[in-house]
Amino acid sequence: MERATQTQPNDHLVEDMLAIAQRRDQLALTRLFDHYVPKVRAFCLAAQPGSNIMADDIAQEVMIRIWNKAHTYKPEAASLNTWVFTLARNARIDYLRKNSRHQSSIDPEYLWRNVVDENADPFKDAQQKRDQERIQQGLDKLPPDQKQVLSKVYLEGKTHKEAAAELSLPLGTIKSRVRLAMHKLTIYIKR
Amino acid sequence: MLNHHPSIEMLTDYAAGSLALSHSLCIAAHLEHCPECQQQVQKLEILGAHFFDQVPQESSRLDKLKDTFFERLEKQPTIQKNTPLADHAENSTLWDKYKVPYSLRQFITKSYDELTWMRLSPSFKIAILHNEEGGPQVSLTRVKAGAHMPTHTHTGDEITLVLEGAFSDEQGVYRRGDFINRDASHKHKPIVTKDAECICLTVLDAPIEFTGWFARLFNPILRRYHPHSP
Known part of the structure; x- marks a missing residue:
């Protein structure tokens, strides 16, 4: 473990991520929900003002991805904020792709991979x-x-x-x- | 070392998620070859996270949303740590001559040979990956060693990503991983290097009305071979 001198305000959230990855800890997920859902909603509303249904939907999707992908998060490769931002960005792209007039069959899941993560x-x-x-x-x-x-x-x-x-x-x-x-x-x- | 990269504006739009998916596809394929641009995208994502972190939030009660969410979570199937996709990708590299980039595996599962290639001349073949009405056309072109690509002008922007081999035009030589963005005014006459065939990913921002002779001539054929038609 790293020394406490490097402590960042998000450290307790990173611990929550570990708790989810290792123990499927739902309380930890609740804390992450409280921290990130308002941000994800605001991020969506910035792009589509007034679209509360969209914001709620994407926020839930991001939380599900956090739950399912917690084991892939590597603190040494990216800060938790950066990681969650990329999840929110991708979920927003996916939502707009499926719900817009210009539906595209290009799957965004393939387009933003953490390529660098694999090289230790x-x-x-x-x-x-x-x-x-x-x-x-x-x-x-x-x-x-x-x-x-x-x-x-x-x-x-x-x-x-x-x-x-x-x-x-x-x-x-x-x-x-x-x-x-x-x-x-x-x-x-x-x- | 690659010489031809996407512009910083394009990388920014990609990292922000505002770039068209067809263009993002080319960026993703380029990143697989370019550690330099990978690093830039990582930094651009750090920047995005700062804006994300400081986005002005409205104070709304989220109890109901939280209940709905946890109900939804209960219904989630248990996750598998290794996605079948990743395993499949590993297998495909063992016996294939070329490695298909990860970003293209949504269209090509094993090898470039599985695609429906249309022969447009003895040395030039094309396979359409994705075609949207009034939207961009994503395709692969395959040109024999030493051959000319058809001279063409475009009505919109054209992005080319070299997947295998190399080609050159009046402005330079382009090798595996190079990213070339040409606008509508550009007219070029590419020629493939003599040592090997050249496979490129090409995205054409096709406007609704085709005016270029190339598109006009081949569009009826291209439509017939559209991957989504029965």
Whole structure:
């Protein structure tokens, strides 16, 4: 076990994940429900304001996936928040795919796999924490206009084109804001 | 080392889940070859998680939802730790010449040879994986070593992902895993390298009205071979 100096606010939730994986602990699942369901609902409502039925449905789906996939979660590869975000994102994509006019038969389950997880890397834990810190620090300093575009893309599920239309800005401006932001967050390194 | 990657905007949309599924399919196949882009996507997901964590929440009572959820959970079948899919994937690599990327295994269970390939010229074959009315067309193209691909312009964007072999055009050489995004204005004349055949995943954003000669000429045939038709 890691020393307590690395304690993060989500540590008790990570323990709950272990309790689910090892003992099928429903009380632990209840605690995760209380923490994550309001977030997942808000995440869905950001994309489709007023769609409470959709939000409830996706939130339940995410909790079922947490219950079924708890044993695949690896704390050294990703923080619990990141892991749950990817579950919520995928559940939202799946819901929209099945319930929209443009039904697609491409199955999203195949498209977002944790490819990297399979390569055990002793430095991954440290690397992951460093990335977390850098991104958090960068985010705090990001100008509001860049943050706004990222929020539209991530929370509202808008493409760059849609974000441009909604903010009445040229697509080029949106693209350059995203690029600038990714530079500052050290996510984008020019090749 | 790969030379051709998706743009950061596209990777961002992929990580955020706002990118079209057909385009996401190409990104997923590229990621299987590209640790560099994998890392970027991981960071983009960390970023997404920050927005997710700080999303403004409304205070609503969730007791009823919780009851419904636990009732639903009771009805869940017990889970299997190893999905049959993963086992199957392992088996398929043992005897197959090519390894089909994981992201494409929803269309191809064992080998590229199981697909219905349409021969459009002595050296050029195409297999449609997915076709949506008014939406994108996802297909595989298979071109013999040293042969030209048909010259074409597109009405929408075209994404090409090299699955096997290599080809080149006026702008460079593209090898296994390379990701090429061309817009409607682009006209190119690709040629496959002489050492091996080339298999590519291609996504065409086909608008409802086809105007390119290539699509116009072959569309009746392509529709007949649509994988979902009886």
